[in-house]
Amino acid sequence: MPDLSDIKHKLGLGDEGLAGLGHNIITAPIEELVKWARRRSLMPATFGLACCAIEMMATGTAHYDMARYGMETFRASPRQADLMIVAGRVSQKMAPVLRQIYDQMMEPKWVISMGVCASSGGMFNNYAIVQGVDQVVPVDVYAPGCPPGPETLLHAILALHEKIRTGELTQRRDATGRGAEIELGHEHAPDAQPEPVIIRTGGLYE
Amino acid sequence: MSESRSSLDETTEHHEDRADDSERLHGALLTSSRGQIVLHPSSESYHGLIELLMGEGYNVCVDLCGADHLGNETRVLPSAIEPERFELVVNLLDVSARRRIRIRVQISETNPFVATISDIHPGAEAMERETNDMFGVCFEGHPDPTPILLPDGWEGHPLRKDFAMGRIPVQFKAVEGR
Amino acid sequence: MTTLDHLRNRDAVLRMSELEAEQRAAVVDPDDERMIINMGPQHPSTHGVLRVTMELQGETVLRSKPIIGYLHTGMEKTAEDLTFLQGPTNVTRMDYAAPLFTELTFSLAVEALLEIELPERATWIRMLMCELNRMSSHLLFLATNGMDLGAVGMMIYGWREREEILRFFEKVTGLRMNHNYIRPGGVAADLSDGWREDIQDILNVLPKRLEQFDVLMTGQPIWRERTQGIGVITTDEALALGATGPILRSTGYAWDLRRAMPYLAYDEVDFDIVVGTYGDTFDRYAIRLNEIRESMRIVEQCLERMPEGPYRVQDRKVTPPPRARIDESMEALIHHFKIFTEGFKVPPGEVYTAVESPRGELGCYLVSDGGPKPQRMHIRAPSFANLQTLPHMMHGGFLADAIAVISSIDPIMGEVDR
Ligand code: SF4
Numbered sequence: 001m002p003d004l005s006d007i008k009h010k011l012g013l014g015d016e017g018l019a020g021l022g023h024n025i026i027t028a029p030i031e032e033l034v035k036w037a038r039r040r041s042l043m044p045a046t047f048g049l050a051c052c053a054i055e056m057m058a059t060g061t062a063h064y065d066m067a068r069y070g071m072e073t074f075r076a077s078p079r080q081a082d083l084m085i086v087a088g089r090v091s092q093k094m095a096p097v098l099r100q101i102y103d104q105m106m107e108p109k110w111v112i113s114m115g116v117c118a119s120s121g122g123m124f125n126n127y128a129i130v131q132g133v134d135q136v137v138p139v140d141v142y143a144p145g146c147p148p149g150p151e152t153l154l155h156a157i158l159a160l161h162e163k164i165r166t167g168e169l170t171q172r173r174d175a176t177g178r179g180a181e182i183e184l185g186h187e188h189a190p191d192a193q194p195e196p197v198i199i200r201t202g203g204l205y206e
Numbered sequence: 207m208s209e210s211r212s213s214l215d216e217t218t219e220h221h222e223d224r225a226d227d228s229e230r231l232h233g234a235l236l237t238s239s240r241g242q243i244v245l246h247p248s249s250e251s252y253h254g255l256i257e258l259l260m261g262e263g264y265n266v267c268v269d270l271c272g273a274d275h276l277g278n279e280t281r282v283l284p285s286a287i288e289p290e291r292f293e294l295v296v297n298l299l300d301v302s303a304r305r306r307i308r309i310r311v312q313i314s315e316t317n318p319f320v321a322t323i324s325d326i327h328p329g330a331e332a333m334e335r336e337t338n339d340m341f342g343v344c345f346e347g348h349p350d351p352t353p354i355l356l357p358d359g360w361e362g363h364p365l366r367k368d369f370a371m372g373r374i375p376v377q378f379k380a381v382e383g384r
Numbered sequence: 385m386t387t388l389d390h391l392r393n394r395d396a397v398l399r400m401s402e403l404e405a406e407q408r409a410a411v412v413d414p415d416d417e418r419m420i421i422n423m424g425p426q427h428p429s430t431h432g433v434l435r436v437t438m439e440l441q442g443e444t445v446l447r448s449k450p451i452i453g454y455l456h457t458g459m460e461k462t463a464e465d466l467t468f469l470q471g472p473t474n475v476t477r478m479d480y481a482a483p484l485f486t487e488l489t490f491s492l493a494v495e496a497l498l499e500i501e502l503p504e505r506a507t508w509i510r511m512l513m514c515e516l517n518r519m520s521s522h523l524l525f526l527a528t529n530g531m532d533l534g535a536v537g538m539m540i541y542g543w544r545e546r547e548e549i550l551r552f553f554e555k556v557t558g559l560r561m562n563h564n565y566i567r568p569g570g571v572a573a574d575l576s577d578g579w580r581e582d583i584q585d586i587l588n589v590l591p592k593r594l595e596q597f598d599v600l601m602t603g604q605p606i607w608r609e610r611t612q613g614i615g616v617i618t619t620d621e622a623l624a625l626g627a628t629g630p631i632l633r634s635t636g637y638a639w640d641l642r643r644a645m646p647y648l649a650y651d652e653v654d655f656d657i658v659v660g661t662y663g664d665t666f667d668r669y670a671i672r673l674n675e676i677r678e679s680m681r682i683v684e685q686c687l688e689r690m691p692e693g694p695y696r697v698q699d700r701k702v703t704p705p706p707r708a709r710i711d712e713s714m715e716a717l718i719h720h721f722k723i724f725t726e727g728f729k730v731p732p733g734e735v736y737t738a739v740e741s742p743r744g745e746l747g748c749y750l751v752s753d754g755g756p757k758p759q760r761m762h763i764r765a766p767s768f769a770n771l772q773t774l775p776h777m778m779h780g781g782f783l784a785d786a787i788a789v790i791s792s793i794d795p796i797m798g799e800v801d802r
Contacts, residue, residue: 048432050455050798051480051561054524061543076427091801093357094425094433094454101426123473126371127364128458147561240496240735266623269736269747269764280732280754295749297736297764301623301637304644308736328391329626332772340460350399355453355801358403364461371465 045081049088052115064150089117253321264298267327272341276367291315340365396779398447432797455801463761467727479799482521485741487566493750494568506570512686521742532791570696611666615777615789626769629744634660634667641740727756767795
């Protein structure tokens, strides 16, 4: 067993305990430090939409304990949040609202698309649901499942942590041009209006 | 606190599906579908019928919805009723006598107007707004004829059979640049 | 004065288009102290994406209007594109706090059209699972209701208990939510091994925890202050507005479809209907808390009386052949393939079935044209009708109480908007 004083010495604590830290210097790239800080205290906005929201709430409570990542404070105001977990299906009516809330969040901000509905429309390939929330906001991590269990959401959060740790510090949306493919101001893009089809006979789009 | 049980109203049981013109209730044809009583009033007499039924004890409008029968060739209807494209289906409930009744009104495609029943059953208000959204059936005299489920300014009536199912196809975007 | 005149004279509903409300909100009139505010659709206390516009005078809510549709999923349209066998997959995603009930009412409707008789075990399994689901749904309500009114601890406790039930669901159905377990013709799978012990564990642990809830909430003066006498509604009003479930029962009217128009085997089990007296928020809370206890009684009886036998109908038309048969017989394989690709045909007709979900009467209106897919499928969602009582309950109350009232309606927006 290594000597305790040896460890202390290696850590540079000397014999004074934590008081000895005063005359210590840690060198690290400031970038790493910022990323570390960002990663450790993500604050999610409550953006529960549908069934997935129930699982998101379950993740926040005692059994799965999101508090272990410093994330238990779901913020009601988008101004105080830096992570948006889109939990559930996004309807055509909700999409503009979602975008507005995303815009109200402060940079830096991230988005987790939780569930197949948010990621791709899921089983609801119809007129009402936006086929993937990435048409409205840029998405960082997709969590699959219907609903994704709390474990899946936790895994997505870990993936996001990793992404923040290894990613660009100042990489912003414009650089990649992702997301926001839906024209805002219209609830539904005018060119997406199909000709009315007279009676379906089989497939989805005739 | 518990209540005693009573058997269902006799008439709701032991009925084959019938579509003959024998029985009438308040002037509307009475048929039965899988043991459930169905009335077929005309769209003009519909409002009056609901009022009469209200007086008879059917005091809750549990459900009101539309149906589009475009392309339905096997529709069960009494021969005296002229089939139209749309149908308005109202389910009424009599809570004290514990019985149900269903009303099917034929609504024409060219003239989809019918009187509102929200003056008799205020609970039908939201359901009528929904039916208007989904089928374009207009309820005359409705206190608040605004869209309810669809966004403002939406064009078309999604539950009509000639409205395409998917509006925005799923796009599988290239992996590049992500 | 009739209820109708009363409802009309009270003028609680803000009948105003969105545009007009916005314009009104922008104009400042010094003589007019009323103002219009907007709450939602993204608000922590609106249970999802409910939006309410309220007209306030000072702190008092005058008129209001729930604006819905922010979760409109077009499920009724999707249903027309799925076979009857695939239908439950779709409808289960409506009421996501009590998914088994929507599956149940849909399956009952299909079975009524097919005119098939269920084996006894299937009926009892359905009843058992539904009552467990009612418990988990009410626990969810207790958790969110507590949190909305500031009892944040309740959030943790309610969820802990719910998790016990979900674990059992996961074991039996394979999923924590959106089970797709109850299907036309029976249930998807038999109960898992050791289910009796699992349920017994739940039944052992829950009563003690419910007593803790009583200490934490029911008897607590702050809780009572916040809920008693808030959001009062009378029986006549509730009936006129089409409200069912705990809202109707809180007014003292013992209307429960399980008793009034029994389905499954509810006429064979013993349970009480919990009713309130005043029709206020506290009554609705207490009803749901005690309904958990009643559901536990039913579950106990299911444990005792669960019959043996097949868990789905043995009608080759609607039931796929057992897995083992597929390996042996070519016909079974073809049959299996046909059922899952084409689906089974349902004779033409129309039918309306209703069950008592944790939120009220949950109905399904189903029209078949003789093919394998429904011509029209409509779900009568209890929350949709119940939400109409909101303006009347909030009328004349304080803004802070509006949260309590919304929460006590327990709307599930997936079901409201469908
Ligand atoms: S992915 Fe599944 S669970 Fe999540 S919102 Fe969609 S339907 Fe509901």
